[in-house]
Amino acid sequence: ITFYEDRGFQGRHYECSSDHANLQPCFGRCNSIRVDSGCWMLYEQPDYSGCQYFLRRGDYPDYQQWMGLNDSVRSCRLIPHAGSHRIRLYEREDYRGQMIEITEDCSSLQDRFHFNEIYSLNVLEGSWVLYELPSYRGRQYLLRPGDHRRYHDWGAVNAKVGSLRRITFYEDRGFQGRHYECSSDHSNLQPCFGRCNSIRVDSGCWMLYEQPDYQGHQYFLRRGDYPDYQQWMGLNDSTSSHRLRMYEREDYRGQVAELTEDCSSLRDRFHFNEIRSLHVLEGWWVLYEMPNYRGRQYLVRPGDYRHYHDWGALDARVGSLRRAVDFY
Template sequence: LQQEDKEGFGKINTRPGKIILFSEAGFAGQKREIWGDIPDATSWELSHTISIRVIRGGWVMYEKPRFHGRKCVLAEGDVEINNPWTAYGQNGQLRGTQPFRIGSFKRVVRDYRTPAISLFAEENGEGARLKFTDSAEDIRIQGQPLAAASIIVHSGLWLVYSKPFFDDDPYVLEPGGYPNLKAWGAKDPSICSMHPIRLGCPVVERPGEPQVLIYEAAGFQGRSFSVSRDIYDLKHLAGTTLPTVGSLHVLGGCWVGYEKEGFRGHQYLLEEGQYQDWRHWGGYSKELVSLRLIRTDFSTPALVLFEAMDFEEGPSVELSEALPDTQLAGYGTVTQSIHVLSGVWVAYEGTNFSGEQYILEKGVYRSCEDWGATDCRITSVQPILQVR
């Protein structure tokens, strides 16, 4: 995969993570922001029902510290959770007043890699294999469940159910090998449905409060400074001389980072969040020399892709939501002009939001040079949405 990551539209684009956890129901009480893995959250004081807003990422919440014990999956969106670990007392009585205790958090889904899982007829990844890359509500054959003796999760975070239509509690499977039933906590090999947790569109929470903390070294080390406006050339900034950008923390606003000065070269979408090094912003190299704040209104996204230059006659497609593969809309892989009617969009060279990124704001783009591309290949697009 590493070689593929470096090659053109094989580059996997990552996103930062963020959860806002409220200690009480109704998104009330103490508010805590979670940007990455938390090995031990047992000291957090919570009521018996908590509220969680997952801004970015697919996460697993564990009963015990250091990612052990029972699991609860958190996908992007809002959810209220009653304490899942102590829902029932010794004699089956509901224990509604027990305070919630969280052991740990792990961010599992970090990028737009296509989810993939393989089920094997025998233990240790042997025997007949079935591979899935999408949600499947009923995989029974003539009413009979699939029997999986071992599983490999190649990518993604999967919920695997012993009943069809995602019924009953799922087994939560992270990337890795599960050589036997015990490895994923099952007593019965029956599998009838499964569902991967995917990332949604990029989002912005604070478009009107732009701020980026720039660190000279990876891992938020070394000298740092804060910017809240466009930077034409980070290497020649008055009052500061940072030879390189080692890491970034975008506190507010949605930004575009560029490989070269003057907003040129490879483009990197920078959502609010933490970027520990150049790989975390999807860099082709360590170079990040200019920064531009997106100032357009993010509401009601709409754009039209045209196969011909200058909006001339020929195939076109109008979109108002994410499209992981332009061919799904009956449109090809060549786009030579774009009209962004409203909102802010990211166009990608590869399918499933992979490869080169081109950030598109409201306006007309008469040729691929207008959006900073050297060729006309666009095969997926998605809007940037504002969190309300």
């Protein structure tokens, strides 16, 4: 999540990737926010106190977009992902009185259960957001797994509760069928799904492999939506710190060329059709078999590659080369 002092993502900014109990030293005011991944709860005051605002992935060009009352954001909390959700609500403090259990969103507790007030609750699974008014409006309160014996425990000033919503990380938006979420390296995805026809990359840069154990064709993806498998062939440019040396022969022999930026055609620029060894000095790169970033792709990370087999290629053909970078 990135906080900006001015509207429209302008002015001084601060990037955060985990819970932060006191943002006051980081910026003076907050008028716009960009959430690159995850679900977050913002707090008006330090130490997770004051008005709360729930945000999921997206752009918020001014504080009215997250229903803020002012430009004060003093602490934030990253909400962990959960596969299932279950919560028990009680009519009285200390789990007394009538009890109801909920496993899905409820836009109006009054209409569904004839409840206007909740005095205690127990979150059994998942994280939730409580809203003071029906239809997910009014003050918001984050509820994490655990005991909440009175409304003060979740930061409320009274027992009014109008609606309740589960915190989930992904919505369909045209990406259909069974899905699987991954946040780190995975050497065998076969047990997770049978086929892959669309991909959503929420953050980071990824290399996909056609076969288990990082074998077969490789496909480089950066943050974005890929609605069908033909979409993960072409990418955009960007800048970072990258340096790579290519050699005409194995074991760093023959003519050498050094690159610090993308090259759409090694043939046009260096009269190279083949690369038999290379040394990646800085950054990660993607090699393409053909010019204009087409054909088979190979990820190369900092290190030595004395032979084209070292980067997984079947032959020495390299048509173009691109830095592996991400936008935040």
